[in-house]
Amino acid sequence: MSIVRDGFGVSEGIVEGTIHLLNWGVPEVAHSRVEEGQVEEEVGRFQQAVEETRADLERLRSQASERLGALEGRIFDPQLLMLEDAEVVDRTIEYIRENRLTAAQAFEWRILELQAQWNRTFNPMVLDRLNDLEDLHVRLLHRILGLPDPLTPPTPDAPAILVAHNLTPSMVVQFDTGLIRGIATDRGTRTSHWVILVRSLGIPAVVGLDTITQLARQGQEAILDGRIGRIILEPDQQDRRIFRGRVLQLKEWEEEVRRLATLEPVTKDGQPIALRANLDLPSEAGAARDHGAQGVGLLRTEFLVVGRKTLPDEEEQYREYRAVAETFPTYAVVVRTFDLGGDKFPMFLHMPPEENPFLGWRAIRVCLDEPELFRPQLRALLRATAHGDVRIMLPMVNNVDEVLQVRAMLKEEEDRLSEQGIPFNSGYKLGLLIETPAAALDAVALARHADFFSIGTNDLVQYTLAVDRTNSRLAGLYNPFHPAVLRLIHQVARVARAAGIEVSVCGEVAANPLGAFLFLGLDIHSLSVAWPALGEIKKVIRELRVEDARKAVARALAAGSAQEVVDCLVEGIGNSLDLSAFAGRWNLRLPPRPR
Amino acid sequence: MSEVHQVKAASVEVVNRAGVHARPAAALVKAAGRFRSEIHVEKDGLRVNAKSIMGVLMLAAEQGSTLRFTAVGPDAEEALATLTELVRRGFEEE
Numbered sequence: 001m002s003i004v005r006d007g008f009g010v011s012e013g014i015v016e017g018t019i020h021l022l023n024w025g026v027p028e029v030a031h032s033r034v035e036e037g038q039v040e041e042e043v044g045r046f047q048q049a050v051e052e053t054r055a056d057l058e059r060l061r062s063q064a065s066e067r068l069g070a071l072e073g074r075i076f077d078p079q080l081l082m083l084e085d086a087e088v089v090d091r092t093i094e095y096i097r098e099n100r101l102t103a104a105q106a107f108e109w110r111i112l113e114l115q116a117q118w119n120r121t122f123n124p125m126v127l128d129r130l131n132d133l134e135d136l137h138v139r140l141l142h143r144i145l146g147l148p149d150p151l152t153p154p155t156p157d158a159p160a161i162l163v164a165h166n167l168t169p170s171m172v173v174q175f176d177t178g179l180i181r182g183i184a185t186d187r188g189t190r191t192s193h194w195v196i197l198v199r200s201l202g203i204p205a206v207v208g209l210d211t212i213t214q215l216a217r218q219g220q221e222a223i224l225d226g227r228i229g230r231i232i233l234e235p236d237q238q239d240r241r242i243f244r245g246r247v248l249q250l251k252e253w254e255e256e257v258r259r260l261a262t263l264e265p266v267t268k269d270g271q272p273i274a275l276r277a278n279l280d281l282p283s284e285a286g287a288a289r290d291h292g293a294q295g296v297g298l299l300r301t302e303f304l305v306v307g308r309k310t311l312p313d314e315e316e317q318y319r320e321y322r323a324v325a326e327t328f329p330t331y332a333v334v335v336r337t338f339d340l341g342g343d344k345f346p347m348f349l350h351m352p353p354e355e356n357p358f359l360g361w362r363a364i365r366v367c368l369d370e371p372e373l374f375r376p377q378l379r380a381l382l383r384a385t386a387h388g389d390v391r392i393m394l395p396m397v398n399n400v401d402e403v404l405q406v407r408a409m410l411k412e413e414e415d416r417l418s419e420q421g422i423p424f425n426s427g428y429k430l431g432l433l434i435e436t437p438a439a440a441l442d443a444v445a446l447a448r449h450a451d452f453f454s455i456g457t458n459d460l461v462q463y464t465l466a467v468d469r470t471n472s473r474l475a476g477l478y479n480p481f482h483p484a485v486l487r488l489i490h491q492v493a494r495v496a497r498a499a500g501i502e503v504s505v506c507g508e509v510a511a512n513p514l515g516a517f518l519f520l521g522l523d524i525h526s527l528s529v530a531w532p533a534l535g536e537i538k539k540v541i542r543e544l545r546v547e548d549a550r551k552a553v554a555r556a557l558a559a560g561s562a563q564e565v566v567d568c569l570v571e572g573i574g575n576s577l578d579l580s581a582f583a584g585r586w587n588l589r590l591p592p593r594p595r
Numbered sequence: 596m597s598e599v600h601q602v603k604a605a606s607v608e609v610v611n612r613a614g615v616h617a618r619p620a621a622a623l624v625k626a627a628g629r630f631r632s633e634i635h636v637e638k639d640g641l642r643v644n645a646k647s648i649m650g651v652l653m654l655a656a657e658q659g660s661t662l663r664f665t666a667v668g669p670d671a672e673e674a675l676a677t678l679t680e681l682v683r684r685g686f687e688e689e
Binding site: 074075077078080081084085086087088096114117118123124125129203224237 | 618625649650
């Protein structure tokens, strides 16, 4: 029986391979003391482990130097020096002798102390080096406990699907990437640095699988689908048939999509749709344009801060925003201001751990509290308006007051720019990302102060249904077609229309044919999707009719369950689109096609 | 009988863009380790053993910060000259 798990597809491609499990992590150390007579034996054990780890690291250093150059090889130098450092070695030996601890326990104590010491500095440069300390912690403990090397590389004879709790960029460079067909991890996000690295290497990857390291076994057969974010362990005959079919289908589909990039996104009954791209990185702008994007509906800006040691300066941000604006000279580029908190933390901001981070200090709340972070971004955005239709979008706004505060800040920065003679376009638009039930229900008040709305369905679904979207156990409950969600979106669209402001949708569900059909029926004529999905959704739009969608949505609004909503949409689409091409995506169970 | 040595001191500004991050810290500790003198390095009141990577990393010396080296021992002068030169050259990273 095959095991299917869904996470987030962060790097495209479908592959078959053999599981290669990386047991990278701190092993359990039992608490125990030794007899007086055994103390020197433990000291010896520790010293031997140090020597073995030194040999391991030196081997890695020469491998990395060969593969990537001498400078990269030196990333292992700090760990090597730690192995010579009295603070690490002598103190551990002291603990063994004075407290009659085992080598493993003494070393663990010492590392925990050092970690605590470093943590107390709250200095991002120091915190960044905790990785090196952890690296050493894991390696040396494995040696002391006589466990196998936690990073055994895959062998050339078995094309590997790497399974790990999480990775780091240095772990990725450590492997011969030619031997890795795909990657599946418990943790990680689209913007993790190693993910960006892996994407640029073209290795399919699925992250956020939560428990895949516990489910997968070394040497197990698997299929990994980086497009829909799925891994299948021990696939059966049928899985393999579907896999091969999907590979073929994808190939044909991609050819079709390339052809479509040049066509207009217009519904069958003539309604033009503004089809924009969601971008994680400014460098994706060119690819988005080539896929037919009519501008950017959501430029995320966390790439500027997450994993960075210092505040990004205004100049750097200005250059990035301007580059995207110049890629789309005739279209809108909607930039979302820093959406930090939740699961995204920059190293230079001290964000205390929270009980409920998604209900905590995040998004606009962080921005308003941290003017040193926020003001340079606003200034950079204002300056970018001189180079195109750059629009500013605020995440997770609930209160009119939050918009007013930002407006006041913008006014001050505008005045400053004018004084300094720096150009900007004062006619820029400021819009709101509607992603909480509060914002949706209070859209009338918010619309008075906003130039546009964009509905962020990912968070709106999470907050409306009280379902953590990163919790895989709740995946079945996370349903964008829940009638409550539908009603909220309906409300926002109606208010925006009445207020005469644009409303668009920029969540994942816009890339879903049923979602697109739903939004057409709600008279939402602007959609923004991850750029690789552009061609596909354009194809969908060109097959659909707004008139059918309106009728289907009118019925769906009276539905009593998510399944009923889906049924109404499927029935409304009828024969205009072959939905079987989408089966299995977005965890969507499609009912049998109506006859 | 041990010789008595005077404490020698020298200050230098960190010039490389990334500051004394992992690789420069390693270079500094390696260089300090080649001398017999006792060498310390201080930044903003925090003083650490220049031969200890754990110590030097704790300094988190950024671009523009000032490092003050002190050395006691037979080759103190030479050590200070070598270490300040290493920092001044930006650890030959760029």
